[in-house]
Amino acid sequence: MSRSGGEKQGKLDFDESRIDSGIDSYKSISREQDGSSDRSEDKEKPCVADERLDSAYVSSSLTVDSLGDFIEQCSISECESATDCEYTEEEVNFLTTVTEDGDTILHLAIIHEEEHFARQLIDLFPPELMxxxxxLYQTPLHLATYLNQPPIVKGLVEKRVSLELQDQEGNTPLHVACEHGFWDCANEMIHNASPSNLVNVLEAQNWRGLTCLHVATLRKHHRLLRLLMKNGVDLNIQVSCSKLILLCEVKTFGLVTKHPPDFLVQEGTSGKTALHMAVELHDAQAVNMLLNKGANVDAAMFNGCTALHLAVGRQDATIANLLCQAGADKMIRNMEDETALDLADGNDDILALFPFDDIQIMGRTVMSFS
Known part of the structure; x- marks a missing residue:
């Protein structure tokens, strides 16, 4: 897709780890391949935005101008709703054009940050196509979120696109926003979603078993944590499974899209809550936020360890003190038959947090004076 008015600078510094059909294929173009090998000084320069490739360049003649011409000729403004519109065969063929990477015209408009065209296409497209x-199993909403385009995210969500579809990593668009700290995109999704859809999205786990809350905690995006907490996220949900997905294909307007079926093969993993993760990261601010919002201080991982076990094992007296003040049970035993007090042996700062009101032999309480 050619760019009118020159290349726009992206909102992010792109790197090779970014995953989407357009972004992942931004490859360096060797100066030797285009016949300019004598310009040796250019070989040391990194790939820049106007050198990037995506499916539009290699498999389609679509251009910004052709999109504009089509928009002028076809509008849904005369229809009461997109589903009531009757498209000509030429219009349907145009709307359902896809590249070899599976991108629709709307995908491409978002990838190239052509906001004006993307917004027109959102008005034009029936919901099924969006x-x-x-x-890579990414919807236009995934890409708009990944490229931090809140106006496009808002337009898509207002048209009731799915918030629950997952990409090849199992991430929903809200996962993507939580991964990169894109509060504005997350806010648009959360506040424009129906209550039932929002519950499903907040509980959705990617293929590593992580919910949006887990991802935001791992990335220390505290503002996003507050947004999720304010909107009723389950603070005690555990990293409970890894999933093997068999993708089924669904045809829409002659195009093939892929969805995970209802059948999932699940396998238990760690059982960590967001509180466990915050403790492991020594993130006292997140620990305090979670505890103040009612996170279960004594929630146990699959190995029986509570957040206090983790804090003591990492010799983090500050977080151990926060947990004790929140009423953490100091005598819960993990699968190794250890209490948090057992793990504190030798650390005077942490031992000072434990009242010696019990008689213990080898870490086991035999008499209590309380």
């Missing part, structure tokens, strides 16, 4: 997933 949930098409490309070869």
């Amino acid at each position: 949930d098409i997933q490309n070869n």
Whole structure:
């Protein structure tokens, strides 16, 4: 897709780890391949935005101008709703054009940050087409979130696109926002979602078993944590499974999109809550936020360890003190038959947090004076 008015600078510094059909294929173009090998000084320069490739360049003749011409000729403004519109065969063929990477025209407009065209396409597209997933199972909403485009995210969510579709990593668009700290995109999704959809999205786990709360905690995005907490996220949900997905195909307007079926193969993993993760990261602010909002201070991982076990084992007296003040049970035993007090042996700062009101032999309480 050619760019009118020159290349726009992206909102992020792109790197090779970014995953979407357009972004992941931004490859360096060797100066030797284009016949300019004598310009040796250019070989040391990194790839820049106007050198990037995506499916539009290699498999389609679509251009910004052709999109604009089509928009002028076809509008849904005359229809009461997109589903009531009757498209000509030429219009349907144009709307359902996909590249070899599975991108629709809307995917491409978002990838190239052509906001004006993307917004027109959102008005033009029937809802079914806006949930098409490309070869990496990304919807236009995934890409708009990944590129931090809140106006596009808002437009898509207002058209009731799915918030629950997952990409090849199992991430919903809200996972993507929580991963990168894009509060504005997350806010648009959360406040424009229906209550029932929001519950499902907040509980959705990616293929590593992580919910949006887990991801925001791991990335220390505290503002996003507050947003999730304010909107009723379950603070005690555990990293409970890894999932093997068999993708089924669904045809929409002649295009193939892929969805995970209801059948999932699950396998238990760690059982960590967001509180466990915050403790492991020595993130006292997140620990305090979670405790103040009612996180279960004594929630146990699958190995029986509570947050206090983790704090003591990491010799983090500050967080151990926060947990004790929140009423953490100091005598819960993990699968190794150890209490938090057992793990504190030798650390005077942490031992000072434990009242010696019990008689213990080898860490086991035999008499209590309380």
